[in-house]
Amino acid sequence: xxxxxxxxxxxxxxxIMIWVVMALEIVNIISSYMQYNLLQTIANGEFVSDAAAxxxxxxxxxxxxxxxxxxxxxxxxxxxxxxxxxxxxxQKVNHLAYSDGWAAGSWFVPIINLYRxxxxxxxxxxxxxxxxxxxxxxxxxxxxxxxxxxxxxxWIVSAxxxxxxxxxxxxxxxxxxxxxxxxxxxxxxxxxxxxLALITVKIIKDYSKIEPLLIQINDxxxxxxxxNEMELQ
Numbered sequence: 001x002x003x004x005x006x007x008x009x010x011x012x013x014x015x016i017m018i019w020v021v022m023a024l025e026i027v028n029i030i031s032s033y034m035q036y037n038l039l040q041t042i043a044n045g046e047f048v049s050d051a052a053a054x055x056x057x058x059x060x061x062x063x064x065x066x067x068x069x070x071x072x073x074x075x076x077x078x079x080x081x082x083x084x085x086x087x088x089x090x091q092k093v094n095h096l097a098y099s100d101g102w103a104a105g106s107w108f109v110p111i112i113n114l115y116r117x118x119x120x121x122x123x124x125x126x127x128x129x130x131x132x133x134x135x136x137x138x139x140x141x142x143x144x145x146x147x148x149x150x151x152x153x154x155w156i157v158s159a160x161x162x163x164x165x166x167x168x169x170x171x172x173x174x175x176x177x178x179x180x181x182x183x184x185x186x187x188x189x190x191x192x193x194x195x196l197a198l199i200t201v202k203i204i205k206d207y208s209k210i211e212p213l214l215i216q217i218n219d220x221x222x223x224x225x226x227x228n229e230m231e232l233q
Contacts (some may be wrong), residue, residue: 004088004215010081011208015201017074022197024067029190031063036183043176078200079104082117085124085207092214093127118152121203128210135217143206147199154196161189 038056042048087100098106098120106116122145129141165185172178 002091004091005084007081007084007088007211008208010077010084011204014074014077014081015204017070017077018197018201018204020070021067021074022194024063024070025190025193025197028063028067029187031059032183032187032190035060036180036187039176039180039183043180075107078204079107081204082121085211086120088211088214089124089128089131092131092217096127097123114156118148121152122148124207128207128214132210132213132217137213140213141210143210147202147206151196151199151203154192154199158189158192158196161185161192165189 035056038048038052083100083103086096086098086103090096090100098116102116103120106120107113109116125143125145125148129138129143132138132141165182168178168185169182172182
């Protein structure tokens with residue numbers, strides 16, 4: 001058994017980057033709405049100067065590049081926190097379903113990435129509460145798994161909308177109608193990102209409050225068949 005590794009710094013980094021991404025989502029909503037208005041102006045037969053169209057394209061490109069960089073960094077910091085949390089729980093609980101490597105790898109394997117990250121996150125929540133309750137610390141564990149369902153639903157919906165935006169934008173002709181459809185879908189995707197960010201931050205904060213309690217307990221839980229015996233309400 002290895003010693004538990006500190007995870008507070010990783011949690012803070014993940015939260016900071018999620019806030020950054022959410023701020024960029026708001027900027028992108030404004031930018032996408034400006035593009036939508038421009039496209040509607042063209043659709044209504046009104047004049048739009050080449051300079052205005054070019055400015056719109058440059059703004060959208062800059063917003064897209066900055067957002068993608070921040071999103072990738074945010075994903076890395078979140079997975080680093082996620083894997084460390086699962087690793088630490090492994091040092092206390094013998095019967096976890098997966099290795100800590102899967103806490104990172106499950107995000108990148110097709111099909112598996114549709115359900116396994118959620119299963120691991122819920123296992124972290126449920127098994128941590130079960131372990132601390134068995135050690136007489138139940139009064140200090142007051143989080144709920146209810147948010148996890150909303151978190152994963154928003155993540156899946158956002159992923160599918162994002163795929164639609166990407167495929168439609170790259171596989172369709174650049175007609176005015178297609179550009180409008182892509183812009184509207186992009187706005188929907190950006191709006192979904194706001195509650196997703198808020199719930200993700202709550203999940204990290206809630207778990208980070210009780211994760212240090214694991215360090216206070218020196219003995220490891222004996223092997224039991226829990227079947228996730230404690231469903232949090």
